[in-house]
Amino acid sequence: MAEYITLAVDGLQALLDELKRREYRVLGPTIRDQAIVYDDIESLRDLPMGWTDEQSGGHYRLVARQDDAIFGYPVGPHSWKRFLHPPVLPLWQAESAGNSVRITTTQGPDQPFAFIGVRSCDLHAIAIQDRVLIGGQHVDPSYRDRRKGAFIVAVNCGEAGGTCFCASMNTGPKVEDGFDLALTEIVIDDQRLFLTEVGSPAGRDVLLQVPHRPATPDEIAAADGVTARTAASMGRVMRSDDVRELLLGNLDHPRWDEVAERCLTCGNCTMVCPTCFCTSVEDSSDLLSGKSGRTRHWASCFTLDFSYIHGGSVRGSARSRYRQWMTHKLASWVDQFGSSGCVGCGRCITWCPVGIDITEEVRAIREDRPAERTHHED
Amino acid sequence: MPTRSKKPRLAVWKFASCDGCQLTLLDCEDELLAVAGAIDIAYFPEATRGKIEGRYDLSLVEGSITTPHDAERIREVRRRSATLVTIGACATAGGIQALRNFADVKEYASVVYARPDYIDTLATSTAIADHVAVDFELRGCPISKKQLLEVIAAYLAGRRPQAPAHSVCVECKHKGNVCVMVAHKTPCLGPVTHAGCNALCPSYGRGCYGCYGPMESPNAVSLSQWLKPLGLDERDLQRLYRTFNANAPAFRKESERHGP
Known part of the structure; x- marks a missing residue:
């Protein structure tokens, strides 16, 4: 039986204070450069109260709301992988020390993370990266150290964004597990409240230090109404039950050529995707300090380096690179990791500079299958 | 005079350009001493007076080819250089002066110069790689100091420079x-x-x-x-x-x- 309590707005501030007192690095949504990004949060004032955003393919605009909602926006350009799986990570440094070489490896973060405002799609994305990066035989020690002890304050989405399709991917909008606390922002009698579900002993322990009261049945019902409305207002829809078979059965579909004409191979989709996990390492040697080092950074299957082997790049064309990304995300990911690699957050649609829409690409292939075409183009 | 060291010999060559890229090397300040400690800066008119004849292990080439004389000179530079790296948009693409490629250079000269008949120029501005083989091209207008140091460090370590070509x-x-x-x-x-x-x-x-x-x-x-x-x-x-x-x-x- 789920445990529900209610926080008022000052209770939310007390929660942030308590997390800071426990020496978490508190990260959450804040406005920077006309977007809602994730960054360090000092107090409620840093949160995007009264703001939302408008999103469609290749389009994002920060918009003022008519109310004071604190979490009244869908997901923005950043995902939590910035912190759990950082874009640039020094792995080790080596320097000469007399006749030997001294190697210093990078330590984990000084403080555990507390994430404020994690949406259901992103909880699923974190669960996917957990499976990929620490769930198998080969554990990524950096991810393990960053993930360990992370405190997650989830938020049930109050409205769906223009490119959201979590309902299609069965990844939201209502959070199910993988959180310490889950908030639903509700307004009852003109009072802004946060119906809070306790998801872990750590969550309960933190709440003991935060002013709260048991939730009323009305509040619970109001919160259920919020997620039901969100589920019914998804900006995008994608039939996902047969998408693996659909894509793997259409590897020579002419649509791949069509999307390649629009694709910039810039890599934005892979960088904003909360599950894309590929990295590459580069070695450096510094003339001034005499130190050498190895740095890991996010890689993208849209670059030529990604598939470079002796003699050249395996995936030279935009067609082969887009197809690799999309078939991996929606199809071969299932064989590899036991679930789809897509959580329906819509970031790849919004942040594609030319608005390529993964749901539209699936639809185009679905609606024009080889058997239904008069001739087969390759 | 015998050579003072076994350090690799570096030359910096200038063709049609604004000098901004080769000045990036002087801009290195602290790191410049480290560079000078690791390589022998044998030819660098922007920084030193001395001109040393002979061969160079590493040549950094700035600027584009805009005159018949330069088209000859780059061949001589190539002959003298074991490794030739072009630096900057002029050397790698022809630079801003390649706007002449879309116009009539004679008309330009007649407007700009009092005595256009003194001007001996080509109709185009072209990249160094259009004239001779180039071992590595470093992009930018101007180049980045960090990437220039990386190219030199990579050269000294015998590895590929880290200068990704993605977006x-x-x-x-x-x-x-x-x-x-x-x-x-x-x-x-x-x-x-x-x-x-x-x-x-x-x-x-x-x-x-x-x-x-x-x-x-x-x-x-x-x-x-x-x-x-x-x-x-x-x-x-x-x-x-x-x-x-x-x-x-x-x-x-x-x-x-x-x-x-």
Whole structure:
């Protein structure tokens, strides 16, 4: 039986204070450069109260709301992988020390993370990266150290964004597990409240230090109404039950050529995707300090380096690179990791500079299958 | 006089250019001492008077080829150099002076010079690689100091320089920048431009000008389609691609689609 309590707005501030007192690095949504990004949060004032955003393919605009909602926006350009799986990570440094070489490896973060405002799609994305990066035989020690002890304050989405399709991917909008606390922002009698579900002993322990009261049945019902409305207002829809078979059965579909004409191979989709996990390492040697080092950074299957082997790049064309990304995300990911690699957050649609829409690409292939075409183009 | 060291000999050569890229080497300040400690800076007119004849292990070449004399001289530089690296947009694409490639150079000369008959110039400004074999091209207008040091450090270590040819977008996303094109509707050449500047302009809220030239697989046709609704007309689009890398094939081709 789920445990529900209610926080008022000052209770939310007390929660942030308590997390800071426990020496978490508190990260959450804040406005920077006309977007809602994730960054360090000092107090409620840093949160995007009264703001939302408008999103469609290749389009994002920060918009003022008519109310004071604190979490009244869908997901923005950043995902939590910035912190759990950082874009640039020094792995080790080596320097000469007399006749030997001294190697210093990078330590984990000084403080555990507390994430404020994690949406259901992103909880699923974190669960996917957990499976990929620490769930198998080969554990990524950096991810393990960053993930360990992370405190997650989830938020049930109050409205769906223009490119959201979590309902299609069965990844939201209502959070199910993988959180310490889950908030639903509700307004009852003109009072802004946060119906809070306790998801872990750590969550309960933190709440003991935060002013709260048991939730009323009305509040619970109001919160259920919020997620039901969100589920019914998804900006995008994608039939996902047969998408693996659909894509793997259409590897020579002419649509791949069509999307390649629009694709910039810039890599934005892979960088904003909360599950894309590929990295590459580069070695450096510094003339001034005499130190050498190895740095890991996010890689993208849209670059030529990604598939470079002796003699050249395996995936030279935009067609082969887009197809690799999309078939991996929606199809071969299932064989590899036991679930789809897509959580329906819509970031790849919004942040594609030319608005390529993964749901539209699936639809185009679905609606024009080889058997239904008069001739087969390759 | 016997050579003082076994250090590799470096030469810096200048062709048609503004000197900004070779000055990047002097700009290195602290690191310059480390460079001077590791290599013998044998020919660098911008920094030293001495001219040493002979062969060079590493030649850094700045500037484009714009005269018959320079077209000959670059062959001599190539003959004297074991490894030849071109630095900057002039040397790698012809530079801003390649705008002459789209016009009549005789007409330009008649307007600019009192005695155009003294001017002995080619009709085009072209990249060094159009004339001789080049071992590595370092992009940028100007080049980045960090990347120049990387090229020298990589040369000394016998490894490949880390200078990825993917888009500027990758650098923006590594830094956590909010996309200026998607979120601000600012025209940006980042998706078709070669990385290396660490996304300098977008980090300050401006669109990329493409001063590192085309990335490895640029799709400028598709990008231009999306730039039009942001308020760019045909002339704007042509000018966007016709700056420091106007003669780089992908940018030249796209600029020609938007006017003569």
